[in-house]
Amino acid sequence: MRIVDLREVTAPISSPIANAYIDFSRMTCSLVAVVTDVVRDGKPVIGYGFNSNGRYGQGGLIRERFFPRLLEADPSTLQNDAGDNLDPQRIWSALMRNEKPGGHGERSVAVGTIDMAVWDAVAKIAGRPLFHLLAEQHGVQPDPRVFVYAAGGYYYPGKDLSALRAEMRGHLNRGYTVVKMKIGGAAIAEDRERIEAVLAEIGSYAQLAVDANGRFDLETAIAYAKMLREYPLFWYEEAGDPLDYALQAALAEFYPAPMATGENLFSHQDARNLLRYGGMRPDRDWLQFDCALSYGLVEYLRTLQELRTAGWSPRRCIPHGGHQMSLNIAAGLGLGGNESYPDLFQPFGGFPDGVRVEDGFITMPDLPGIGFEGKADLIRVMRNLAE
Numbered sequence: 001m002r003i004v005d006l007r008e009v010t011a012p013i014s015s016p017i018a019n020a021y022i023d024f025s026r027m028t029c030s031l032v033a034v035v036t037d038v039v040r041d042g043k044p045v046i047g048y049g050f051n052s053n054g055r056y057g058q059g060g061l062i063r064e065r066f067f068p069r070l071l072e073a074d075p076s077t078l079q080n081d082a083g084d085n086l087d088p089q090r091i092w093s094a095l096m097r098n099e100k101p102g103g104h105g106e107r108s109v110a111v112g113t114i115d116m117a118v119w120d121a122v123a124k125i126a127g128r129p130l131f132h133l134l135a136e137q138h139g140v141q142p143d144p145r146v147f148v149y150a151a152g153g154y155y156y157p158g159k160d161l162s163a164l165r166a167e168m169r170g171h172l173n174r175g176y177t178v179v180k181m182k183i184g185g186a187a188i189a190e191d192r193e194r195i196e197a198v199l200a201e202i203g204s205y206a207q208l209a210v211d212a213n214g215r216f217d218l219e220t221a222i223a224y225a226k227m228l229r230e231y232p233l234f235w236y237e238e239a240g241d242p243l244d245y246a247l248q249a250a251l252a253e254f255y256p257a258p259m260a261t262g263e264n265l266f267s268h269q270d271a272r273n274l275l276r277y278g279g280m281r282p283d284r285d286w287l288q289f290d291c292a293l294s295y296g297l298v299e300y301l302r303t304l305q306e307l308r309t310a311g312w313s314p315r316r317c318i319p320h321g322g323h324q325m326s327l328n329i330a331a332g333l334g335l336g337g338n339e340s341y342p343d344l345f346q347p348f349g350g351f352p353d354g355v356r357v358e359d360g361f362i363t364m365p366d367l368p369g370i371g372f373e374g375k376a377d378l379i380r381v382m383r384n385l386a387e
Contacts, residue, residue: 001083001125002075004044005035006067006114009385010057013345017154020184020215022054029348030057030110033386034117036086038125047121048372048382051113052292052321053345054263058110066095066110085125088118092298108266108295115296116325116370124369130325131364134332144364146330147337148357149209149234150174151322152344153181153198164194165201167343174342177360178207178234183224184215192227199231211237214264218247225255235260235286243270249279260286263320266294268302275310282312286336290320291329300329322349324370331364347377 009031015024034047051058070078073094080087095111123130135142150171153164164181171179181198183191198208210233216224221239228236235258240247242264251259259280265271271289274280280287287307291300304314315336319326322341330338340357341349352374355362367374372382 001079001086002037003034003070003078003086004037005033005386006070007033007035007386008059008062008067010059011381013053013348015344017156017344018185019154019182019211019213021213024053027053028057029053029345030059030062030113031382031385032062032113032117033382034114034121035386036121036125040124040127043387045121045124046386047117047119047124047369048386049113049116049118049120049325050292050323050348051109052290052323053341053349054320055106055109055293058106058113061107061110062114065107066114069094069097070114086118086122088115088122088296088298091115091118092296096295104266104270104294108299109293112292112294112296112299115298116292119297119325120369120372127368129364129366129368130328130370131330131332132366134329138333140332140334142332143334144331145361146327146364147318147361148176148327148340149178149180149318149337149360150176150342151180151211151339152341153179153194154344155182155185161194161197165197168198168201168206171342172202172205175357175359176206176342178209180209180211180234180237180339182213183210184212184220188220188223188227191224195228195231207232207234209234209237209260212239214238214241216240218250221247221251222254225251229255229257233257237261237288238263245274245277245279248274249277252279252281258284258286260288260318262288263290263293265289268299268306271303272306272310275306275312282310282316285316287312287317288320288339289317290326292321292323292325297325297329304333324351324372324375327351327362327364328370347375347381350375350378 032049038045237260317335318337322339326338
Protein backbone atom coordinates (compact mmCIF):
# COMPACT_ATOMS: atom_id res chain seq x y z
CA MET A 1 0.00 0.00 0.00
CA ARG A 2 1.44 3.34 -0.98
CA ILE A 3 0.81 6.82 -2.31
CA VAL A 4 1.57 6.76 -6.04
CA ASP A 5 0.86 10.36 -6.99
CA LEU A 6 0.12 13.75 -5.48
CA ARG A 7 -1.53 16.59 -7.37
CA GLU A 8 -2.42 20.21 -6.66
CA VAL A 9 -4.19 22.99 -8.51
CA THR A 10 -4.71 26.55 -7.32
CA ALA A 11 -8.17 27.74 -8.30
CA PRO A 12 -9.87 31.13 -7.93
CA ILE A 13 -12.78 31.55 -5.52
CA SER A 14 -12.97 35.26 -6.20
CA SER A 15 -15.96 37.33 -5.13
CA PRO A 16 -16.76 41.05 -4.76
CA ILE A 17 -17.60 40.58 -1.08
CA ALA A 18 -15.54 42.06 1.75
CA ASN A 19 -15.29 41.80 5.51
CA ALA A 20 -13.80 44.43 7.80
CA TYR A 21 -10.25 43.50 6.86
CA ILE A 22 -10.01 42.01 3.36
CA ASP A 23 -11.92 41.66 0.14
CA PHE A 24 -12.15 38.40 -1.79
CA SER A 25 -11.60 39.74 -5.30
CA ARG A 26 -8.35 37.80 -5.73
CA MET A 27 -8.91 34.92 -3.32
CA THR A 28 -7.63 31.49 -4.34
CA CYS A 29 -7.88 27.93 -3.02
CA SER A 30 -5.57 24.93 -3.29
CA LEU A 31 -7.18 21.62 -4.23
CA VAL A 32 -5.12 18.51 -3.52
CA ALA A 33 -5.43 14.86 -4.58
CA VAL A 34 -3.65 11.95 -2.88
CA VAL A 35 -3.67 9.00 -5.29
CA THR A 36 -3.11 5.55 -3.77
CA ASP A 37 -2.47 2.11 -5.27
CA VAL A 38 -5.55 0.71 -3.50
CA VAL A 39 -8.30 -0.23 -5.97
CA ARG A 40 -12.02 -0.10 -5.22
CA ASP A 41 -14.63 -0.83 -7.89
CA GLY A 42 -11.92 -0.95 -10.52
CA LYS A 43 -10.54 2.52 -9.70
CA PRO A 44 -7.71 3.75 -7.48
CA VAL A 45 -8.74 5.25 -4.16
CA ILE A 46 -8.09 9.00 -4.23
CA GLY A 47 -8.33 11.34 -1.26
CA TYR A 48 -9.15 15.01 -1.77
CA GLY A 49 -8.58 18.13 0.28
CA PHE A 50 -8.68 21.91 0.01
CA ASN A 51 -7.90 24.88 2.21
CA SER A 52 -10.55 27.00 3.88
CA ASN A 53 -11.56 30.38 2.54
CA GLY A 54 -9.83 33.49 3.81
CA ARG A 55 -6.32 32.11 3.27
CA TYR A 56 -4.87 31.93 -0.21
CA GLY A 57 -3.94 28.73 -2.04
CA GLN A 58 -0.59 27.24 -1.08
CA GLY A 59 0.46 25.62 -4.35
CA GLY A 60 4.10 26.68 -4.12
CA LEU A 61 4.65 25.25 -0.65
CA ILE A 62 2.65 22.12 -1.41
CA ARG A 63 4.41 21.25 -4.66
CA GLU A 64 7.93 22.37 -3.81
CA ARG A 65 8.27 21.37 -0.16
CA PHE A 66 5.64 18.98 1.12
CA PHE A 67 4.76 16.72 -1.83
CA PRO A 68 8.43 15.74 -2.38
CA ARG A 69 8.76 14.59 1.24
CA LEU A 70 5.89 12.15 0.87
CA LEU A 71 7.00 10.85 -2.50
CA GLU A 72 10.57 10.34 -1.26
CA ALA A 73 9.50 8.53 1.94
CA ASP A 74 9.73 4.75 2.27
CA PRO A 75 6.07 3.70 1.69
CA SER A 76 6.21 1.35 4.67
CA THR A 77 6.85 4.32 6.98
CA LEU A 78 3.54 5.88 5.94
CA GLN A 79 1.39 2.81 6.71
CA ASN A 80 -0.36 1.77 9.88
CA ASP A 81 0.97 -1.14 11.93
CA ALA A 82 -1.32 -3.63 10.19
CA GLY A 83 -0.16 -2.48 6.78
CA ASP A 84 -3.73 -2.30 5.53
CA ASN A 85 -4.13 1.49 5.45
CA LEU A 86 -2.24 4.75 5.47
CA ASP A 87 -1.39 6.30 8.83
CA PRO A 88 -2.23 10.04 9.03
CA GLN A 89 0.04 10.55 12.04
CA ARG A 90 3.05 9.09 10.27
CA ILE A 91 2.28 10.97 7.08
CA TRP A 92 2.04 14.19 9.09
CA SER A 93 5.44 13.50 10.63
CA ALA A 94 6.90 12.97 7.17
CA LEU A 95 5.41 16.26 5.97
CA MET A 96 6.88 18.14 8.92
CA ARG A 97 10.35 16.58 8.75
CA ASN A 98 13.08 19.23 8.93
CA GLU A 99 10.62 21.98 9.90
CA LYS A 100 11.53 24.30 12.77
CA PRO A 101 8.91 24.94 15.48
CA GLY A 102 6.90 28.15 15.48
CA GLY A 103 5.90 30.30 12.54
CA HIS A 104 2.42 28.87 12.08
CA GLY A 105 1.53 30.95 9.03
CA GLU A 106 1.30 29.64 5.50
CA ARG A 107 2.80 26.17 6.01
CA SER A 108 0.01 25.25 8.43
CA VAL A 109 -2.46 25.80 5.58
CA ALA A 110 -0.42 23.72 3.14
CA VAL A 111 -0.10 20.81 5.57
CA GLY A 112 -3.77 21.08 6.60
CA THR A 113 -4.85 20.81 2.96
CA ILE A 114 -2.79 17.65 2.39
CA ASP A 115 -3.92 16.21 5.73
CA MET A 116 -7.57 16.55 4.67
CA ALA A 117 -6.90 14.53 1.53
CA VAL A 118 -5.06 11.88 3.54
CA TRP A 119 -7.98 11.39 5.93
CA ASP A 120 -10.37 11.22 2.99
CA ALA A 121 -8.25 8.44 1.48
CA VAL A 122 -7.92 6.60 4.79
CA ALA A 123 -11.67 6.54 5.39
CA LYS A 124 -12.35 5.46 1.78
CA ILE A 125 -9.83 2.63 2.07
CA ALA A 126 -11.62 1.56 5.26
CA GLY A 127 -14.97 1.85 3.43
CA ARG A 128 -16.38 4.09 6.16
CA PRO A 129 -17.65 7.65 6.56
CA LEU A 130 -14.87 9.59 8.23
CA PHE A 131 -17.04 10.58 11.19
CA HIS A 132 -17.76 6.91 11.95
CA LEU A 133 -14.06 6.09 11.72
CA LEU A 134 -13.11 8.94 14.07
CA ALA A 135 -15.73 7.98 16.64
CA GLU A 136 -14.54 4.38 16.58
CA GLN A 137 -10.89 5.38 16.97
CA HIS A 138 -11.66 7.59 19.96
CA GLY A 139 -14.22 5.41 21.67
CA VAL A 140 -17.18 7.75 21.35
CA GLN A 141 -20.63 7.43 19.88
CA PRO A 142 -20.98 9.25 16.55
CA ASP A 143 -23.80 11.76 16.29
CA PRO A 144 -24.84 12.32 12.67
CA ARG A 145 -26.85 15.43 13.63
CA VAL A 146 -24.63 18.51 13.52
CA PHE A 147 -25.59 22.09 14.40
CA VAL A 148 -24.75 24.55 11.62
CA TYR A 149 -25.11 28.30 11.31
CA ALA A 150 -25.23 30.46 8.18
CA ALA A 151 -22.32 32.86 7.72
CA GLY A 152 -22.83 35.87 5.50
CA GLY A 153 -23.71 39.51 5.89
CA TYR A 154 -20.62 40.64 3.99
CA TYR A 155 -20.11 44.13 2.64
CA TYR A 156 -20.23 44.63 -1.10
CA PRO A 157 -20.96 47.57 -3.40
CA GLY A 158 -24.61 48.55 -3.52
CA LYS A 159 -25.72 46.25 -0.69
CA ASP A 160 -28.30 48.19 1.30
CA LEU A 161 -30.32 47.22 4.35
CA SER A 162 -33.08 45.65 2.29
CA ALA A 163 -30.57 43.37 0.56
CA LEU A 164 -29.05 42.44 3.91
CA ARG A 165 -32.46 41.63 5.33
CA ALA A 166 -33.37 39.56 2.29
CA GLU A 167 -30.15 37.58 2.63
CA MET A 168 -30.87 36.75 6.26
CA ARG A 169 -34.49 35.88 5.50
CA GLY A 170 -33.18 33.45 2.90
CA HIS A 171 -31.08 31.70 5.55
CA LEU A 172 -34.11 31.31 7.80
CA ASN A 173 -36.09 29.89 4.90
CA ARG A 174 -33.38 27.27 4.46
CA GLY A 175 -33.82 26.11 8.05
CA TYR A 176 -31.04 27.94 9.90
CA THR A 177 -31.64 29.17 13.44
CA VAL A 178 -28.40 31.17 13.79
CA VAL A 179 -27.11 33.64 11.20
CA LYS A 180 -23.93 35.70 11.15
CA MET A 181 -23.04 39.08 9.68
CA LYS A 182 -19.89 41.18 9.34
CA ILE A 183 -19.20 44.33 11.34
CA GLY A 184 -16.27 46.74 11.45
CA GLY A 185 -16.26 47.56 7.75
CA ALA A 186 -18.43 50.63 8.33
CA ALA A 187 -18.81 53.29 11.02
CA ILE A 188 -20.23 52.06 14.31
CA ALA A 189 -23.48 53.97 13.78
CA GLU A 190 -23.99 52.31 10.40
CA ASP A 191 -23.19 48.89 11.84
CA ARG A 192 -25.77 49.51 14.55
CA GLU A 193 -28.37 50.19 11.84
CA ARG A 194 -27.36 46.99 10.03
CA ILE A 195 -27.63 44.93 13.21
CA GLU A 196 -31.03 46.36 14.09
CA ALA A 197 -32.27 45.71 10.56
CA VAL A 198 -31.24 42.05 10.74
CA LEU A 199 -32.71 41.59 14.21
CA ALA A 200 -35.99 43.08 13.00
CA GLU A 201 -35.98 40.67 10.07
CA ILE A 202 -35.22 37.46 11.95
CA GLY A 203 -37.33 38.28 15.02
CA SER A 204 -37.62 35.38 17.42
CA TYR A 205 -37.00 32.78 14.71
CA ALA A 206 -33.23 32.93 14.90
CA GLN A 207 -30.24 34.42 16.70
CA LEU A 208 -27.60 36.76 15.26
CA ALA A 209 -23.82 36.52 15.61
CA VAL A 210 -21.48 39.34 14.54
CA ASP A 211 -17.90 39.08 13.29
CA ALA A 212 -15.29 41.89 13.21
CA ASN A 213 -12.57 39.75 11.57
CA GLY A 214 -9.87 41.09 13.90
CA ARG A 215 -10.26 44.69 12.79
CA PHE A 216 -10.44 46.61 16.05
CA ASP A 217 -7.88 48.10 18.39
CA LEU A 218 -8.76 47.89 22.07
CA GLU A 219 -10.58 51.23 22.21
CA THR A 220 -12.77 50.40 19.22
CA ALA A 221 -13.36 46.84 20.41
CA ILE A 222 -14.64 48.18 23.73
CA ALA A 223 -16.82 50.81 22.02
CA TYR A 224 -18.42 48.06 19.94
CA ALA A 225 -18.78 45.85 23.02
CA LYS A 226 -20.74 48.59 24.79
CA MET A 227 -23.00 48.94 21.77
CA LEU A 228 -23.40 45.21 21.10
CA ARG A 229 -24.32 44.29 24.66
CA GLU A 230 -27.63 46.08 24.12
CA TYR A 231 -28.70 43.28 21.78
CA PRO A 232 -29.33 39.53 22.35
CA LEU A 233 -26.48 38.29 20.16
CA PHE A 234 -25.31 34.71 19.76
CA TRP A 235 -21.70 35.90 19.92
CA TYR A 236 -19.26 38.78 19.30
CA GLU A 237 -16.47 37.33 17.16
CA GLU A 238 -12.79 38.15 16.75
CA ALA A 239 -12.81 41.77 17.83
CA GLY A 240 -9.05 42.32 17.60
CA ASP A 241 -5.91 40.76 16.20
CA PRO A 242 -6.09 37.02 16.84
CA LEU A 243 -2.74 37.00 18.66
CA ASP A 244 -3.60 39.95 20.92
CA TYR A 245 -4.69 37.86 23.87
CA ALA A 246 -4.62 40.86 26.22
CA LEU A 247 -7.19 42.66 24.07
CA GLN A 248 -9.43 39.61 24.04
CA ALA A 249 -9.12 39.25 27.81
CA ALA A 250 -9.93 42.93 28.40
CA LEU A 251 -13.18 42.63 26.46
CA ALA A 252 -14.64 40.28 29.05
CA GLU A 253 -14.92 43.25 31.41
CA PHE A 254 -17.15 45.07 28.94
CA TYR A 255 -18.99 42.24 27.21
CA PRO A 256 -20.59 39.65 29.49
CA ALA A 257 -22.36 37.79 26.67
CA PRO A 258 -20.67 35.06 24.56
CA MET A 259 -17.60 35.85 22.49
CA ALA A 260 -15.89 33.73 19.83
CA THR A 261 -12.41 33.56 18.31
CA GLY A 262 -9.72 31.14 17.14
CA GLU A 263 -10.15 30.77 13.38
CA ASN A 264 -6.78 32.46 12.77
CA LEU A 265 -4.83 30.44 15.33
CA PHE A 266 -3.00 27.65 13.56
CA SER A 267 -1.45 25.33 16.15
CA HIS A 268 -2.18 23.69 19.47
CA GLN A 269 0.41 25.99 21.04
CA ASP A 270 -1.53 29.05 19.86
CA ALA A 271 -4.74 27.50 21.16
CA ARG A 272 -3.11 26.87 24.53
CA ASN A 273 -1.99 30.50 24.75
CA LEU A 274 -5.48 31.73 23.94
CA LEU A 275 -6.91 29.62 26.76
CA ARG A 276 -4.18 30.72 29.17
CA TYR A 277 -4.11 34.43 28.43
CA GLY A 278 -7.15 35.38 26.32
CA GLY A 279 -9.73 35.56 29.09
CA MET A 280 -12.04 33.15 27.28
CA ARG A 281 -14.80 31.72 29.48
CA PRO A 282 -15.58 28.00 29.10
CA ASP A 283 -19.16 28.39 30.30
CA ARG A 284 -20.25 30.71 27.46
CA ASP A 285 -17.56 31.48 24.85
CA TRP A 286 -16.86 29.65 21.60
CA LEU A 287 -13.65 28.44 19.91
CA GLN A 288 -13.37 28.42 16.11
CA PHE A 289 -10.14 26.58 15.30
CA ASP A 290 -10.22 25.31 11.70
CA CYS A 291 -8.31 22.10 11.01
CA ALA A 292 -7.88 22.89 7.32
CA LEU A 293 -5.88 26.01 8.22
CA SER A 294 -4.03 24.61 11.23
CA TYR A 295 -1.98 21.60 10.09
CA GLY A 296 -5.01 19.34 9.70
CA LEU A 297 -6.82 16.88 11.91
CA VAL A 298 -3.61 15.37 13.31
CA GLU A 299 -2.82 18.72 14.90
CA TYR A 300 -6.48 19.40 15.70
CA LEU A 301 -6.51 16.34 17.95
CA ARG A 302 -3.66 17.93 19.94
CA THR A 303 -5.67 21.14 20.13
CA LEU A 304 -8.68 19.26 21.52
CA GLN A 305 -6.43 17.74 24.17
CA GLU A 306 -5.28 21.24 25.15
CA LEU A 307 -8.95 22.17 25.60
CA ARG A 308 -9.60 19.23 27.87
CA THR A 309 -6.51 20.01 29.93
CA ALA A 310 -7.74 23.58 30.37
CA GLY A 311 -11.20 22.40 31.45
CA TRP A 312 -13.01 23.09 28.18
CA SER A 313 -15.51 20.80 26.49
CA PRO A 314 -15.17 20.03 22.76
CA ARG A 315 -18.80 21.15 22.60
CA ARG A 316 -17.54 24.74 22.84
CA CYS A 317 -15.86 24.33 19.43
CA ILE A 318 -17.70 25.47 16.31
CA PRO A 319 -15.01 25.51 13.59
CA HIS A 320 -14.59 28.16 10.96
CA GLY A 321 -14.56 27.29 7.28
CA GLY A 322 -17.86 25.73 6.31
CA HIS A 323 -16.31 22.57 4.86
CA GLN A 324 -17.24 18.90 5.12
CA MET A 325 -14.04 17.97 6.94
CA SER A 326 -15.11 19.90 10.02
CA LEU A 327 -18.61 18.46 9.71
CA ASN A 328 -17.09 15.00 10.04
CA ILE A 329 -14.99 16.04 13.01
CA ALA A 330 -18.03 17.57 14.70
CA ALA A 331 -20.12 14.43 14.15
CA GLY A 332 -17.32 12.01 15.06
CA LEU A 333 -15.70 13.78 18.00
CA GLY A 334 -18.61 15.69 19.54
CA LEU A 335 -17.92 19.29 18.66
CA GLY A 336 -20.58 21.95 19.07
CA GLY A 337 -21.31 22.37 15.37
CA ASN A 338 -19.88 23.93 12.24
CA GLU A 339 -19.99 27.12 10.19
CA SER A 340 -21.58 27.04 6.73
CA TYR A 341 -21.71 29.36 3.72
CA PRO A 342 -24.99 28.74 1.90
CA ASP A 343 -24.24 31.05 -1.04
CA LEU A 344 -20.49 31.62 -1.00
CA PHE A 345 -17.18 29.98 -1.95
CA GLN A 346 -18.73 27.37 -4.17
CA PRO A 347 -18.25 24.59 -5.04
CA PHE A 348 -16.06 24.08 -1.97
CA GLY A 349 -18.59 25.15 0.65
CA GLY A 350 -21.87 23.50 1.54
CA PHE A 351 -23.16 20.01 2.10
CA PRO A 352 -23.66 16.90 -0.02
CA ASP A 353 -26.60 17.13 -2.41
CA GLY A 354 -29.88 16.34 -0.71
CA VAL A 355 -28.69 17.31 2.78
CA ARG A 356 -31.05 19.91 4.22
CA VAL A 357 -30.92 22.14 7.28
CA GLU A 358 -33.76 21.43 9.67
CA ASP A 359 -34.16 23.52 12.83
CA GLY A 360 -30.49 24.47 12.63
CA PHE A 361 -29.14 20.94 12.17
CA ILE A 362 -28.04 18.75 9.28
CA THR A 363 -27.81 14.96 9.30
CA MET A 364 -24.60 13.45 7.96
CA PRO A 365 -25.12 11.00 5.08
CA ASP A 366 -23.40 7.61 5.06
CA LEU A 367 -20.84 8.38 2.36
CA PRO A 368 -17.33 6.86 2.42
CA GLY A 369 -14.54 9.26 3.28
CA ILE A 370 -15.35 12.91 3.88
CA GLY A 371 -18.33 12.68 1.53
CA PHE A 372 -17.15 14.82 -1.38
CA GLU A 373 -18.59 12.34 -3.86
CA GLY A 374 -22.05 13.34 -2.65
CA LYS A 375 -21.66 16.92 -3.89
CA ALA A 376 -21.88 16.87 -7.68
CA ASP A 377 -20.36 20.26 -8.48
CA LEU A 378 -17.45 19.70 -6.11
CA ILE A 379 -16.56 16.15 -7.07
CA ARG A 380 -16.63 17.17 -10.73
CA VAL A 381 -13.83 19.67 -10.05
CA MET A 382 -11.93 17.13 -7.97
CA ARG A 383 -12.13 14.42 -10.61
CA ASN A 384 -10.87 16.84 -13.24
CA LEU A 385 -7.71 17.09 -11.15
CA ALA A 386 -7.04 13.43 -10.48
CA GLU A 387 -9.25 11.02 -12.40
